Amino acid sequence: MKIVITGGAGFIGSNLAHALTRCGEASEVRVLDDLSTGSRDNLTGADVRFVEGSVLDAALLDRVFRGAETIVHLAALPSVARSVADPLASHHANSTGTLMVLEAARRAGGAHVIAASSSSVYGANPHLPKHEDLRPAPLSPYAVGKLAAESYLASYHHCYDLPVLPFRFFNVYGPRQPAGHDYAAVVPAWINAAMTGQPVLVNGDGLQSRDFTYVETVCRVLTRAVLRKVVSADPVNLAYGTRTSLAELITELEAVLGTPLDPRHLPPRPGDVRHSHAENSRLLNLVPGVRPVPLREGLERTVEWFREQAR
């Protein structure tokens, strides 16, 4: 089975590349990545064919997708804050990029396309937990772009019978998630701050909550979905329904790191949602049997990875 991962040099993509090459059922894993936020080093030790380039290059997509059965489309410019700073770049990479991938999959004879959408599409909708039939209410250009992307997947299924699967990822964390940049996610940013004796920066009052999902859990779901050719035109939440406030995350990290953190509160960021908590019966029905890694264990493994990097 030949599988392409777009964005496969990034955080989630590289973890998936390692998982797929280990599982023994993929005859070839190809990675297409323009290295805008990802790194070639993330793929060290993974038996993949790496192609540097953009999903916005149609000719390159045709070359990379030739003979592939499944495309896991993860390439994107992530981060709500980045999209607020540069909405057009976010739109090009995330929405137009997804449309280009779908067109290339169609030209390639109808490859299975699994793509990453985001819990941010629920935005201002206050209903909890978030289930997929809720009205989306995006609060940021990033969320709009992801809603467009997953809608394109549905439309390609309905118009061209393309086998698709749009997953809404919730806050994913774990090894290979970078810390040292302006748009770093909260888990790596705080671990890095704690390990280097800096304060942890909390946007808002810290009572906002997230459904944190360990990257290995995400990769287990993606691997099963690839191998079993799971198809759904409707979006599927990929999280396990745990709700942790940022204040609780600080307590968890203090226990794992064995040291107190030094929180400093900043104003809330525009575009951020208040609470995020997944209802996941659609996921359990389509991809049953995945055991999610609990938050404490996931944080321990993430901290261990950061400590290894620092050695």
Ligand SMILES: NC(=O)c1ccc[n+]([C@@H]2O[C@H](COP(=O)([O-])OP(=O)(O)OC[C@H]3O[C@@H](n4cnc5c(N)ncnc54)[C@H](O)[C@@H]3O)[C@@H](O)[C@H]2O)c1
């Ligand atoms: N990490 C999360 O918590 C989270 C939550 C919701 C959704 N997602 C989505 O999951 C996917 C993976 O996210 P991640 O956290 O691994 O981010 P990441 O930035 O580590 O990975 C994205 C990868 O895409 C590549 N890329 C960007 N633009 C490209 C282009 N035009 N052509 C080819 N490659 C390009 C980057 O170089 C990078 O390697 C993204 O689609 C993201 O929007 C992530």
